[in-house]
Amino acid sequence: MRKKIKDILIEETVDYEITIQGWVRSFRNNQFIALNDGSTNQNLQIVIESQNYDKELLGHITTGAAFEAKGKIVLSQGKGQRVEMIAEQLTLLGVSNPEKYPLQLRNRPSLEYLREHAHLRFRTNVFAAISRVRHHLAFAVHEFFHKRGFLYLNTPIITSSDAEGAGEMFHVTTLDFDNIPKTEDGKVNFKEDFFGAATNLTVSGQLQAELAAMALGSVYTFGPTFRAENSNTVRHLAEFWMIEPEVAFNDLKDNIDLAESFIKYIIQYALTHCEEDLKFLADRQAQEDKQKPQADRQEMSLIEKLEFVINNEFERITYTEAIDILLESRPHKRKQFKFDVSWGIDLHSEHERYLVERHFKKPVIVTDYPKDIKAFYMRMNDDGKTVAAMDILAPGIGEIVGGSQREERLDFLIKRMEEMKVSQNGMQWYLDSRRFGTAPHAGFGLGFERLVLFVTGMTNIRDVIPFPRTPGHAEF
Numbered sequence: 423m424r425k426k427i428k429d430i431l432i433e434e435t436v437d438y439e440i441t442i443q444g445w446v447r448s449f450r451n452n453q454f455i456a457l458n459d460g461s462t463n464q465n466l467q468i469v470i471e472s473q474n475y476d477k478e479l480l481g482h483i484t485t486g487a488a489f490e491a492k493g494k495i496v497l498s499q500g501k502g503q504r505v506e507m508i509a510e511q512l513t514l515l516g517v518s519n520p521e522k523y524p525l526q527l528r529n530r531p532s533l534e535y536l537r538e539h540a541h542l543r544f545r546t547n548v549f550a551a552i553s554r555v556r557h558h559l560a561f562a563v564h565e566f567f568h569k570r571g572f573l574y575l576n577t578p579i580i581t582s583s584d585a586e587g588a589g590e591m592f593h594v595t596t597l598d599f600d601n602i603p604k605t606e607d608g609k610v611n612f613k614e615d616f617f618g619a620a621t622n623l624t625v626s627g628q629l630q631a632e633l634a635a636m637a638l639g640s641v642y643t644f645g646p647t648f649r650a651e652n653s654n655t656v657r658h659l660a661e662f663w664m665i666e667p668e669v670a671f672n673d674l675k676d677n678i679d680l681a682e683s684f685i686k687y688i689i690q691y692a693l694t695h696c697e698e699d700l701k702f703l704a705d706r707q708a709q710e711d712k713q714k715p716q717a718d719r720q721e722m723s724l725i726e727k728l729e730f731v732i733n734n735e736f737e738r739i740t741y742t743e744a745i746d747i748l749l750e751s752r753p754h755k756r757k758q759f760k761f762d763v764s765w766g767i768d769l770h771s772e773h774e775r776y777l778v779e780r781h782f783k784k785p786v787i788v789t790d791y792p793k794d795i796k797a798f799y800m801r802m803n804d805d806g807k808t809v810a811a812m813d814i815l816a817p818g819i820g821e822i823v824g825g826s827q828r829e830e831r832l833d834f835l836i837k838r839m840e841e842m843k844v845s846q847n848g849m850q851w852y853l854d855s856r857r858f859g860t861a862p863h864a865g866f867g868l869g870f871e872r873l874v875l876f877v878t879g880m881t882n883i884r885d886v887i888p889f890p891r892t893p894g895h896a897e898f
Contacts, residue, residue, distance in 0.1 A: 440495055704723050
């Protein structure tokens, strides 16, 4: 019977026969093999009698090589582990040349080095821990919504609409670039393309989710989204996963309450189910902090930060209140902000992090943004200047959630589309949701990678997705 190492290490019983398979982490004294199978960062020590194996097999017991071991699990005679396996049979499954294996050549490879070898970085403790945490967070997303009666909706990846109206999209086409068909006025003739119209990779499933919410009540999407934004930062990806709930009859307050409870649920799930991996990542973060100046170090450990979030109410302020706080702040008065502060600006990361990390020292929900800096579908407030929007700002990241009450009034929606030069052509399906049984509704979007970034304590978003897509990089 094959068993995972994680289960063996927590099993109370000993003196039983077992088969395990995994990869060599180390081989000491021609006797002790540290084997890892990815179920945990902890290794199982395999004890072998080297005289029972030929020299060729022993020569293949190198870091990264794959082996199957059969034997008995017993209480360990040495220090560092509770149990170990006394091997009766050892079978080589896959060799790993120690002179060419990239992770063998670097004792403690940097994160930058590992990004260049993303196909192998799963084999390191840090990325194995992140991968397991990411899995549990994804599972928790579905569990949260399922428990609350939401339906999981699969929205299209290829679409002809631009939900954000920003135009930063990847085009999808089968046209021959060496012989592009043109119309009489010299434009690309998309009628000859595969879908008979210009199409793109989706930037959001929100608009389609609104349609479903207007019939099913509560829905959510959780899928890949794409932004052709030339941003080479530690917070941006060209391909990422987005969680987007839409709820009929919800207003802005309902939306805020849902988002806050969602974040707290997900974090609590991770603390409960990823204790070992989060402790490892917390220790890693603490070691990194020791190399930084005192002013740049974290005020709380990773675990303390996560517990603080779930045990405290998020601060709720309006955009106008946020601007007033920033205008009175020391960094503004000393001209330390890179970007100026005035009513009407789109808050930059430095402004968001000041509000969260230095002023309130906890997550902050900012509401009622100026209409000119928000999307066309957000509900106009009675003041005619702001919309019923909300962003949740998190320590170390800034914006982690963006949402709003949607504009359910057809005349207001059409007026906003005209103001923002969003064409109604091809959008009649969306406007129909306001023509037939319109109702108040609200929703938000949460970038999954930013959530993983926050929970794991990593500082670069490229390190929390298996194969990051960024400007100039689309390997694997």
